[in-house]
Amino acid sequence: MFRFHSCVGVLAAMLIFSKIVVGQxxxxxxxxxxxxxxxxxxxxxxxxxxxxxxxxxxxxxxxxxxxxxxxxxxxxxxxxxxxxxxxxxxxxxxxxxxxxxxxxxxxxxxxxxEQVNVNADSADELSTSDSDAATTRVDDDLLRKLPTLSDDVLPLIEKFASPPAQGTEGLSIIIDGVEGNSIDLPASAIRKIRIDRNPYSALFQHPGKAKVEVTTEHGHRKRYDGGLAMYDRNSLFDARNAFAKFAPDLDRRLVQANLGGPLLGKSSSFYISAERSMLDQDAIVNAVTLAGPLVANVPTTQHRDNIFARMQWWVSPLHTLYATYTFTDHTYHNKTVGGFNLPEQGVHDGRQKHSVTLDYSAMIPANLRNDLRFSFTHDNDQIGNAAANPAVIVNDAFTAGPSQVFTHDDRRNFDLQDTVYYGHGKHVATFGARLRTNLIDAFDASNFGGSFEFASLGEYAAGNPFLFHIVRGDPNIGFSVLVANGFVQDEVQATPQLTLTFGLRYDWQSTIDNRNNFAPRFAFAFSPGKSKKTVIRGGAGIFYDNLPGSATEQSLLYDGARLRELVISNPSFPNPFLTGETITPAPSIIRVAPDLQAPYLSQTSVGVEQELWHKNSLTVEYSFLHGTHLFRSRNINAPFPQTEVRPDPNFLNINQVESSAFERSHSLTVTFRGRLGKFFEPYAQYVFSNTTNNTDGIFSLPANSYDLRPEIGPADFDWRHRFNLMGAVTLPWACRLGLVLSAMSAAPFNITTGFDNNGDTVANDRPAGVTRNTGRGPGSTQLDLRFTKSFSVPLLWGEQRAKLKRNSLEFSVDAFNAINHTNINGIVGVLSSPFFGRANSALEARTIQLSVRYIFRR
Missing domain, CATH: 2.60.40.1120 (Carboxypeptidase-like, regulatory domain)
Structure with a gap:
């Protein structure tokens, strides 16, 4: 009720202020x-x-x-x-x-x-527009200069996102206005990428630092543009992984092509881009079995095909229509092998995705524009196969036997949205709505072969598992999820130095009964004086999140009737049915709490952006985030403390998805962007932050479901210090050097006993007095470099000297982790593990990539 009255108050203030600022x-x-x-x-x-x-x-x-x-x-x-x-x-x-x-x-x-290059991080003159805040911007020209592994740009962009601000399903990826969670595009199809644009805009569900906006390329109407690129990596040039006995085999090839130009005269154009990636490499197994330490290189294979096509029609100078099609085919052989997972744990993963988008934009004289967009996505994923035998899991020592993962999901998404922009006097009003329908057919036969769990190697040697569990039943389910939202926003140029933005958004989802999801937003930008070299920005807003489809799917499958999980405590081994203290026909189920509410983030920030000298600016921003009603799971049928009695004897475990968790995050961000001299264009960002929460995710269970206080601790992503630098150095003789430097302090890790001390069938118990995420591992540092040499190339049939620069040939050499620093994946926190306090895997050592790219314009 309080949030509803707050929203009404914001709207009333917006309307009253509108009357005041509108003059003649x-x-x-x-x-x-x-x-x-x-x-x-x-x-x-x-x-x-x-x-x-x-x-x-x-x-x-x-x-x-x-x-x-x-x-x-x-x-x-x-x-x-x-x-x-x-x-x-x-x-x-x-x-x-x-x-x-x-x-x-x-x-x-x-x-x-002749070649048009748009600077990605231009800071010409500071603007009081809310959309010109400290935005991370990367265009296609800068992407070609920076080192990217097989042209995969997402790992680069994620460095500048904010983990505390992200929703349950991670970073929000918005491609041409359509929201998703991945960039299934060839890099040559990307025209521009932005993070933290309009951080308090009512048009978007998530905060600015939790979303990535991608704009795709389109063809020109009077010329043809195209290119061909080839990338190659081979273990011949690579360093040895810190946990491998010898350098892993690696052979990675990527072929990419693109072409765009006029279509049917000057009123339409086309653009098509395609790439094929082929990767053969070794996964590193680093485990301990009864025979002793086991370190092995296991071959894996990945193939990925991406196709992007766009057709655009200029119906008139003010009316534009375009259609896009995206296709992705990704196969992965021997996925999940590595670390504690032995070679037999490998599974096959296949994914196909088709996406179609239609967009119509009309600018109606003299100050109104309407954008109407429809998209359809068909996503098909299949992981694993039926397991004939049980798996053997020894906590953080090794996992053997066939993988128990066997899922198949078929998802069809329909998305319709309409946005209107209207300018009048000092106001630019924006309003619109969106309707999305997700149709999901799911198949989950995971753990149909069963799993033995052992607390330690000693217990495995003695043949004493603490648990055996196996699933039986019908693994098929079909359901739909409907999502709708509406928004209104008014940007007011109160004075030449002051811009105010008022917004209100409403989000609704069919799988949550809570309906009071109004999200008011406010932002301001003020530039004192006439020089506009200093801009003070700030804002506040509420951002609601959705319940992931995976939670609905699991609750429908594991309802006790469709799928039943048989759990045996202290079973015999290898035949679990010979003995065992508890053989229960009572099912374990997953349910969504009947009083579930949509989680939301409350964000407040204030910052100062200062122009230091021409095209160079420094931004200092403080931000506070408070997450309320965040998702977590809790076993509401766990045995009462010091007993084996469960509240409901008709069930074993009842893992209930609740909205009872929280998060608090403070961060100070310092950003520099500009140009140093005539040769170096840097973008640098330092973040000092502190994030506390009491959940590791929507399906994460607490150590004690009856006492949640020990769950309060540092978030998994609580890196106190983060520094990222990307930039390009222009060198003589048509050479350039691109670099990406990333450094961060230690991440926390959880410490557990490795045993099921409280009898809830989950071995996540912690030692007495130890709270969640009390351990800290080492930090990480990585430097990636790209050296490029460009040549002007005339066409075979000749062309004028003035047009030579329209065609170029680029040779590049990339060095990833150029300083060969060992960056571990995490620290083992299980006391019963032989690896306790140590790491058993690391990111890749130094690798070298060679590439050649031909670019033409005709």
């Missing part, structure tokens, strides 16, 4: 900016300078090339448009009382530069 009637000048081919230009700086007072109004063209200048009074002006790589546009205009029709501005490519 004024005009709005809108338009679209294109290049000579008719392709829209995003990020162009638009200035309107009043000739008698030198008053300046500014705007920046959006993704579709449109711009809007609000609250323009009558008078004589000079209109200027600037964009790197294009000639500046300037025109004298007179503004009267008549309504202006949308302008169409065409920019010409600079005569001295």
């Amino acid at each position: 009637a004024s005009l709005t000048i809108t338009g679209v900016i294109e290049d000579g081919s008719g392709a829209t230009i995003a990020g162009a700086k638009v200035s309107l300078i009043r000739q008698d007072t030198n008053e300046i109004k500014k705007s920046t063209s959006g993704e579709d090339g449109t711009f809007s200048l609000n609250d323009v009074s009558q008078g004589d002006y000079v209109l200027k448009v600037e964009m790197k790589g294009f000639e500046a546009y300037q025109k004298s205009v007179s503004v009267g009382s008549q309504t202006w029709k949308p302008l169409k501005i065409t920019l010409k490519i600079e005569a001295a530069k």
